[in-house]
Amino acid sequence: MTMRLFETTRRAVIAAAVGAAIWGFAAPAGAQTAERPFITVASTTSTEQSGLFKHLLPQFTGKTGIEVRVVAVGTGQALKIGERGDADLVFVHARSAEEDFVAKGFGVGRSDVMYNDFVLVGPKSDPAGVKGSRDAVKALQAIARKKAPFVSRGDDSGTHQAELDLWQRAALHPKADGNWYRETGSGMGPALNTAAAMDAYILADRGTWLSFKNRGDLTLLVEGDDRLFNQYGIILVNPARHAHVKEKEARTFINWVISPEGQAAIAAYRIEGEQLFFPNARRKGA
Amino acid sequence: MHARATILPLSLDRVTYARGGETLIDGISVTIGSSSRTVVLGPNGAGKSLLLRLCHGLVAPTDGAVRWAGADAFGRRDTAGRQAMVFQRPVLLRRSALANITYALALQGRLERGERDARAREALASVGLAHVAERPARVLSGGEQQRLAIARAAALEPDVLFLDEPTASLDPGASRAIEDAIRAIDAAGTKIIMTTHDLGQARRLAEEVLFLCRGRLMEHTPAGEFFEHPRTPQAAAFLRGDLVA
Amino acid sequence: MQGLDEALAAAWRLIVTGDTALVEIVALSLKVSLTAVFCAAVVGLPLGAVLALVRFPGRGPVIVVIDALMGLPPVVAGLFVYLLLSRAGPLGPYGLLFTPTAMVIAQTLLVIPIIAALTRQVVTDLWAEYCEQLTSLGAGRLRAVPTLLWDARSSLVTAILAGLGRAMAEVGAILVVGGNIDGVTRTMTTAIALETSKGDLPLALGLGIVLLVIVLAINAAAHMLGATARRAAG
Structure with missing residues (x-):
């Protein structure tokens, strides 16, 4: 038994x-061995986490039957993935790095897709008194003078590169200036979590900021400066370098994204009534 | 039955075992034939268990040699396969009583798969364990476990069976069952070499006695003679129940 | 703490609504981790037993390395597999990067050292008990491997559960090699990491609670089976 x-x-x-x-x-x-064809897109956390892809991709897949698989990482890493041939195209926001990527032959035919902007976010108490300013560079200088806590992505992402560019325009080297400047080495969301916990200032892309839920005491302080402009581009990974790149499907996607239909779909994406991304493709085609 | 080919007799040639500067078995030379039940006696620490392990090949002597006369005829591997040993504390595998025996038969490799089950059931029946064949071995009582260990050894139909204090931790009833099993195995033609610290058991089972003291072989005599007229003072003291150092 | 209430509520909502996305994520997590643990057991159990029983040159260093690899950071295992499977890597032509298979490979590498190291310990102890008897019966050390593995089965279940725990809990390796692609390689842990980075802490914690419940259920089931088997086998 x-x-x-x-x-x-x-x-x-x-x-x-x-x-x-x-x-x-x-x-x-x-x-x-998925029944339908798919392409792999290396993109940034900002596009994924803002919810844009969830809005955009079903429309494309419904029309063409091509599934789009998004690997969302920092712009630096996304370009690296493209360089190694582990994606069919890259969809990122760091103009000079993108042009470098094409110049080195890792990608072909870069197209502008859309832009949004960066915003300077900080605690409601605003110790540096930058609220309402339209000058991002002066705002950073004020923060540095007060040595108010500032969180940097520190991860070589597009946002990080834009932030470094602003510090350079402000003629400041915050990294060498004491511990009010903190590099987190993380994505936009985790960096915002850190800033919320520290009541620190932080440069964020508007899309992630709008969809971010754990704001704590943070609020939007500075926007509207031309220098906060954030251009997104799309690049086909060079099929001559990586024979396995699904060139036909990838080009179908690029052409759709920059077509009037794709551009309209981007413009239609809103969070709480606010438009996140502004299409500005010059319709060249890949 | 005793006529079948066998690896016996067993000869020990100045067998010595030393560890950590201490000589535990000291130059034992003896020849053990196939005809009688041999009981190894001696005070605690005399080296009885170690001697059995040296004979069985579980421990290699540091000096001297253990030889089986039939080794050449059967080959070295087969010589090992024609011996079995039952330990003081039975080591049973975590599977059924029956499977413990078929496992040993499979390792020995003498029987075909189909024949093992019947042989194992026979062995279980011979020690009165037929009714627990399917039960996990580890849930049997102490006495049943030791009978199973003996049945497992007997199923191998070895030329020689070593038993190291087989009843050391058993009550009298269980011990009697073990002694009956040992006699039956002897009757079936297997040479018995065993140790015991129970003099009564030795008197009941021994046909010849090896008496060890401090790693030395003091006597190798027929049992009757040993118990009536021990030749050495150590053996006499041991039989009187004195503490022998 | 108002965050915890929200998390519990989120977890409850996820479970009662039987959210299809959640079901997919849970199914993928289980598939990947169970497959990885199965593969790791196929390799790790015999490996651990052989390390316990067989003496060979270099055995000591191998044991030290395997024990140390128990602490291998998942992200390092992930990077290693990433470089291996990347199109620019030696296994690139198979196109396995960013697939569940890649995640299985990475987790298998993470789990093998745990199963092998724990198995080695268990089998070493059991061999001390069985050594003389098995040698007497004529089982060499290699032949003893399957016997000892089978007889140690109830302890080895714990080793396998430890491996499963590591696989189910880790995020570093599968994030790197899987890419956290929605509907393809998104698992419980990568989804939790994503929701955390989106700042949706209640949803992240809610998913965490669901994960915890699943892991608890698996462990409870394994222990119940183990207890039944132990009671029966003695």
Whole structure:
């Protein structure tokens, strides 16, 4: 009797293990041989986390049957993924790095897609008194004078590069200026979480800021400066370098994104009535 | 039955075992034939268990040699396969009583898969354990576990069976069952070499006695003679129940 | 703490509504981690047993390395597999990066040292008990491997559960090699990381609670099976 129970248990365990294994093996294999074609896009956390892709991609897939798989990382890493050929196209926001990417032959045919802007966010108490200013550079100088806490992405992302550019225009080297300037080495969201916890100033892209939920005491302080302009571009990974790049499908996506239809879809994306991204493709086509 | 080919007799040639500067077995030379039940006696620490392990090949002597006369005829590997040992504390595998025996038979490799089950059931029946064949070995009582260990050894039909204090931790009833099993195995043609600290058991089972004291072989005599007229003062003292150092 | 209330409420909502996205994520997490643990057990159990029983040159260093690899940061394992599977890497032509298979490979590498190291310990102890008996029966050390693994099964379940715990909990490796692609390689832990970075802490914690419940259920089931087997096998 006990023996039978033992045997039953033993068989159950073995059956469960084998079943799990078959289920497990079959599933990843199934995912690879997906019925419909797909492309892999290396993009930035700002586009993914703002919810733009969730709004945009179903429309594209519904029309063309091409699935779009987004790997959302910092702009620096996204370009690296493209360089190694691990994506079919990159969709990022760091103009000079993008042009460098094309110049080195890693990608072909960069197109402008849209822009949004960066905003300077900080605590409601605003110790540096920058609220309402339209001059981002002066605002940074005021923050540095007060040595008010400032959180930097510090991750070589597009936003980080834009922030460094502003400090340079302000002729300041905050990194060498004491511990009020903190580099978190993380994505936009985690950096905002840190800033909320520290009541610190931070430069954020508007899309992530609008969709960010854990704001704590943070509020929008500075916007509207031309120098806060944030251009997004899309680049096909060079098929001559990486033969496996799905050039046809990738070009279909690029052409749709910069087409009137795609551009209208981008413009239509809003959070709480506020438009996040402003299409500005010059409709050249990839 | 005793006529079948066997690896016996067993000869020990100045077998010595030393560890950490201490000589535990000291130059033992003896020849053990196939005809009688041999019981190794001696005070605690005399080296009885170690001697059995040296004979069985579980421990290699640091000096001297253990030789089986039939080794050449059977080959070295097969010589090991024609011996079995039952330990003081039975080591049973975490599977059924029956499976413990078929496992040993499979390792020995003498029987085909189909024949093992029948042989194992026979062995279980011979020690009165037929009714627990399917039960997990580890839930059996102490006495049943030791009988199972003996059945497992007997199923191998070895030429020689070593038993190291097989009843050391058992009550009298269980001990008697073990002694009956040992006699039956002997009757079936297997040479018995065992140790015990129970003089009554030694008198009941021994046909010849090896008496050890401090790693030395003091006597190798027929049992009757040993118990009536021990030749050495140490053996006499041991039989009187004196503490022998 | 108002955050915890919200998290519990979020977890409750996720469970009762049977959110299809959540079901997919849970299913993928289980598939990836169970497959990885299965593969790791196939390699790690015999490896641990062989390390316990067989003496060979270099055995000491191998044991030290495996014990140390138990503490391998998942993200390092992830990077290693990333470089291996990347189109520019040696296994690039197979196109496995950013697929569940890549995640299985990374987690398998993470779990093997845990299962192997714990198995080695368990089998070493069991061998001390079985050594003379098995040698007497004629089982060499290699032949003893399957016997000891089977007899140590109830302890080894714990080793495998420890491996499963590591696989289910880690995010560093699968984030790097899977890419956290919505609907393709998004698992419980990468989803939690994503919601955290979006600042949706209640949803992140809610997902965390769901994960905890699943891991608890698996452990409870394994322990119940183990207890039944132990009671039966003695």
